[in-house]
Amino acid sequence: MDDSRAARLVQGVLRCYPVRWRRRHGDEAAELAALLIRDGTPAGSIVLSYLAGAARAWLTPRPGRRLSTVACALLAMACSVGLSAGLLASAGPARAASTSSARAPAPPAQCRTSAAGPVPAVIAATDHAQMIIWAAGHGRAC
């Protein structure tokens, strides 16, 4: 393996490390690899060593990482719930209409208002979806 190819390979492996690690050690690590390759250390063993090191760097618990992970997970959950709510609010009534038409003939291409309660398909949905549909459409399926 020529030096430039080995250097590219090492650079690629160094990208596997967390950003924080790369900011701190990245340049030095690349230079160290170049020096070791120049001294005759096989590039493959350097790459393997950095790969194992990258795995360790990700797996090592750090203060703050757990909190940020939880924060990210909560944010993702919040986005997911929001997105689901949006989709259900927009697609739920249409689905309800199509499902109810499969179960029983319904007036086609018409908006109808449920007088006393939700439409049957909405009842079959989860409580959560029901709540969203009720909130969004006030029991109206279109």
Next chain:
Amino acid sequence: MTVGRRDGRAGQDVLRRVGEASVLILISLAGGPKHGYALIQDIKELADVELGPGTLYGALDRLERLGLIEPLPAEDRRHPYRITVPGAAALRVHLDEVERVSAAGRLRLQLGGI
């Protein structure tokens, strides 16, 4: 970090579980501050052990988190490290422990006539 005083036990060997690479790095740094490449070269001469660069940086991060070494201002792209006072104390305790076990092992070999 005060070695052996954090949990009230004097002389506790905090290096027992950090691994051979970390101990070798501390031994190397006991001879003066060094950066990554110099550490690898020194440890190769000292113990005939070739530390991989990934292992080296992992051990340096661990030792720094434990307060046993500290980074010095960067020279170009290289970051030298030096052993701290608690690091030196921890190394002394560990080497004493290794020596004690080693002596016990030698004695048993002698007594066993092997």
